[in-house]
Amino acid sequence: MTAAPPGQIKYDVFALAEVRQDRYKLLAETVDERLRAFKCERSLHLQEFARSRVSNWEDHGHSRTYVIVTARDETVDVAGFFTVGMTALNLERASRGVRQKLMGNITLTQTGAYSIAELARSDDYTSAQLPGTVILDEAKNVIRRARAYVAGRFVVVDARREVFEHLYQPAGFKEIDLAEPPMDMSDVEFVTACAVVKSW
Incomplete structure (x- = not known):
């Protein structure tokens, strides 16, 4: 397990696909x-x-x-998780300034991007024990490794506005547009935001 600062849990990160291999049956x-x-x-x-x-x-x-797996009560627990996938980044509704910062002299208004689709911490752990920034850093590490093999300039998230402002914006994400909220959260404002991977 990773070393952790005082007050934070020690953990390991596993791809669910890897955990579900036959040799890890009990862990799976x-x-x-x-x-x-x-x-x-x-x-x-x-x-x-x-x-x-x-x-x-x-x-x-x-x-x-x-x-994100940690030791708890003589077994293992899932303290958090995140998902990474692919999506399309549409910059047509982004401000001219944001487009310029993100695209430079490339005139595309739509391009492929990595996506952090879900990112969560269990209620059994506090933000001091497992900060959102730690989970985000682990997601960024996965994307960095993928980028080494297949390139890719951007990563996109759809997030509640308060999560964007407290977690993603300080990490360099720029708001692009309002996002469609999940069906069960239709009364909550979501934003689409993106960051340039190589600036991490």
């Missing part, structure tokens, strides 16, 4: 059990994704899920 069973019981009252969308939709998205290849 425990991780799946913890995901089915994952608590995230701040976002019932994320809670529901962990409990019932993660396998479908994983099996169909729409995204890859990474679990």
